[in-house]
Amino acid sequence: MNNSTPIIRVRNLVKKFGDFVANDHLTFDVFSGEIFGFLGANGAGKTTAIRILCGLSKPTSGEISVAGFNIYNQTEQIKRSIGYMSQKFSLYEDLTIAENIRFYGGIYGLKRKEIKTQTAILLEKLGMNDYRDQLIRDLPLGWRQKLAFSVAIFHNPKIVFLDEPTSGVDPITRRQFWNLIYEAAHNGITVFVTTHYMDEAEYCDRISMMVDGQIVALDSPGKLIQTYNAANMNEVFLKLARSSLTEVKA
Amino acid sequence: MRTILFILQKEFLQIFRNRMMLPIIFVLPLVQMLILVNAATMEMKNLNIFVIDRDYSTTSRKLVGKFAASPFFRITGQSTVLSDAESSMKRGKTDIILNIPANFEKRLVKENRAEIQFLINAINGTVAGIGYGYAASITSGFNREIVSEWQKIPAGTIGAQSIQVKSSFWYNPELNYKVFMVPAVLAILVTIIGAFLSGLNIVREKEIGTIEQINVTPIRKYQFVIGKLTPFLMIALVELGFGLTLGKLLFDIPITGSLFLLFGTAAIYLLVVLGLGLLVSTMAKTQQQAIFISYFFMIVFIMMSGLFTSTESMPDWALKVNVLNPVAYFIRLVRMILLKGSGISDIYRDVISLAVYGVAMLSLATWRYRKTV
Numbered sequence: 253m254n255n256s257t258p259i260i261r262v263r264n265l266v267k268k269f270g271d272f273v274a275n276d277h278l279t280f281d282v283f284s285g286e287i288f289g290f291l292g293a294n295g296a297g298k299t300t301a302i303r304i305l306c307g308l309s310k311p312t313s314g315e316i317s318v319a320g321f322n323i324y325n326q327t328e329q330i331k332r333s334i335g336y337m338s339q340k341f342s343l344y345e346d347l348t349i350a351e352n353i354r355f356y357g358g359i360y361g362l363k364r365k366e367i368k369t370q371t372a373i374l375l376e377k378l379g380m381n382d383y384r385d386q387l388i389r390d391l392p393l394g395w396r397q398k399l400a401f402s403v404a405i406f407h408n409p410k411i412v413f414l415d416e417p418t419s420g421v422d423p424i425t426r427r428q429f430w431n432l433i434y435e436a437a438h439n440g441i442t443v444f445v446t447t448h449y450m451d452e453a454e455y456c457d458r459i460s461m462m463v464d465g466q467i468v469a470l471d472s473p474g475k476l477i478q479t480y481n482a483a484n485m486n487e488v489f490l491k492l493a494r495s496s497l498t499e500v501k502a
Numbered sequence: 503m504r505t506i507l508f509i510l511q512k513e514f515l516q517i518f519r520n521r522m523m524l525p526i527i528f529v530l531p532l533v534q535m536l537i538l539v540n541a542a543t544m545e546m547k548n549l550n551i552f553v554i555d556r557d558y559s560t561t562s563r564k565l566v567g568k569f570a571a572s573p574f575f576r577i578t579g580q581s582t583v584l585s586d587a588e589s590s591m592k593r594g595k596t597d598i599i600l601n602i603p604a605n606f607e608k609r610l611v612k613e614n615r616a617e618i619q620f621l622i623n624a625i626n627g628t629v630a631g632i633g634y635g636y637a638a639s640i641t642s643g644f645n646r647e648i649v650s651e652w653q654k655i656p657a658g659t660i661g662a663q664s665i666q667v668k669s670s671f672w673y674n675p676e677l678n679y680k681v682f683m684v685p686a687v688l689a690i691l692v693t694i695i696g697a698f699l700s701g702l703n704i705v706r707e708k709e710i711g712t713i714e715q716i717n718v719t720p721i722r723k724y725q726f727v728i729g730k731l732t733p734f735l736m737i738a739l740v741e742l743g744f745g746l747t748l749g750k751l752l753f754d755i756p757i758t759g760s761l762f763l764l765f766g767t768a769a770i771y772l773l774v775v776l777g778l779g780l781l782v783s784t785m786a787k788t789q790q791q792a793i794f795i796s797y798f799f800m801i802v803f804i805m806m807s808g809l810f811t812s813t814e815s816m817p818d819w820a821l822k823v824n825v826l827n828p829v830a831y832f833i834r835l836v837r838m839i840l841l842k843g844s845g846i847s848d849i850y851r852d853v854i855s856l857a858v859y860g861v862a863m864l865s866l867a868t869w870r871y872r873k874t875v
Contacts, residue, residue, distance in 0.1 A: 340711030341711060342711060344512070344516065345710070347516065351515060356715075358507075358508030
């Protein structure tokens with residue numbers, strides 16, 4: 253983690269849907285090369301925030317820059333610098349592994365030759381070499397998730413946004429998936445990941461905890477556990493969520 | 503440009519990997535041609551006629567014989583009591599009642615004039631009108647015969663005394679209804695392929711969520727639109743070629759005009775239709791919604807297109823509305839090119855209108871298509 257200029261800079265991000273405030277004055281920085289965890293229960297506003305950062309949705313107000321570009325009028329430059337893996341599965345099920353990689357590589361402007369060699373390297377690494385001409389729909393979920401992630405960083409973006417990448421995946425595959433994330437971070441890709449698995453939070457360099465559209469805590473997992481005098485992240489989360497609940501009641 | 507090629511490659515892979523696609527492309531035109539062209543005919547054959555002959559003379563029987571000999575009529579019953587015919591009509595067995603009064607022949611001889619009556623079931627106004635037309639023409643033919651026979655004037659010379667109207671039918675001399683229908687069915691085919699398949703394709707990406715992945719990439723809107731619509735433009739043109747071949751083989755329709763002009767016109771028309779498909783896809787969240795919205799437009803467009811009914815006989819306001827009906831333009835143009843052999847100088851105004859329409863529609867749809875939601 254270096255403390256130079258932040259690669260994602262968010263000041264007072266507000267997103268309203270009618271009267272409902274999904275993101276309530278979020279302020280945070282993400283630094284180059286770190287794994288930044290965005291935690292919260294379902295409906296806390298994680299996906300809303302990630303969609304805004306990716307340029308899929310416009311904020312109601314706030315000052316936001318991603319990879320040095322303004323979210324309001326430089327979305328196309330932002331899109332060139334990021335990768336995204338959505339909650340919904342994003343590969344084409346009726347295309348093969350190789351065809352999916354070729355398509356996404358192609359639309360990010362990679363040359364056909366580059367795509368070919370990179371695909372070979374990637375499939376070798378994932379151990380899927382023999383399956384390059386299999387349709388995605390015939391692959392197990394864990395494989396698809398790993399592929400979706402690999403495709404999201406295939407064009408070597410500065411930042412990759414992962415929206416609950418491991419939901420519905422077994423623990424072993426989740427562990428393997430996190431190895432891929434570490435590798436990406438090691439290669440200098442900043443990772444922005446949302447999850448509601450608290451054990452995964454401990455894999456992150458820093459995490460922000462969201463409750464009801466607000467960031468209630470932001471620090472490294474170790475410090476959070478210390479501050480809240482908890483045994484693990486799960487307890488930290490329960491304490492934070494509970495305190496906000498009692499606030500609401502009071 | 504490279505981006506578009508990558509999109510095109512992906513689209514074609516997906517389209518031809520879809521097992522429903524080839525049947526849709528090749529079976530749809532075959533079925534439409536065979537069923538629509540053969541069944542949707544405005545020619546009236548076998549109109550059921552019930553004869554009330556209260557005269558029962560040589561002349562009246564001769565008149566009835568004329569109807570019996572006509573391919574348009576079939577005599578379903580004969581009686582001297584009108585109520586028999588009426589009850590037959592009520593039961594749906596009779597379309598027209600020919601009522602020949604008593605003393606028909608006698609009046610004809612004495613007063614040189616006589617009356618007969620046609621009672622026509624006019625629930626379907628068109629059938630009634632055409633049926634009456636046939637009946638009237640048989641009657642007047644009969645009339646001429648009687649006149650020439652009784653005045654002892656040879657049949658050939660009667661024309662010398664009066665103005666003789668001789669009609670010749672152009673562009674479809676045999677008045678073959680199929681020749682009229684095939685071009686229109688071709689137009690409908692191209693429309694359905696263009697509007698439905700393109701719209702559904704994009705909405706499908708929305709449904710499965712891949713559109714979101716596309717939207718975070720640097721793909722430009724125009725690249726996406728071109729990449730998505732070009733395959734269906736090509737498929738629709740292939741479809742037109744296939745349909746045209748079927749039309750030639752099955753119905754021997756004339757191809758009088760230039761094929762190049764026909765396909766060029768079709769390509770321009772497809773801009774409108776594809777634009778419509780894209781527009782629908784920006785409005786719909788699911789394929790069901792897309793189908794419903796497309797269906798709504800298509801029904802209105804096709805019903806007002808001149809496929810079955812003549813657009814010229816529509817009321818003024820409908821004619822004005824029809825200026826916005828792309829299907830009407832295209833059916834008219836296909837018929838003109840195929841049957842009349844119209845050249846570009848005959849149709850350029852319509853073609854320009856279509857081009858303007860297409861550009862407007864595509865721009866609107868592209869503008870409405872949002873990479874952000």
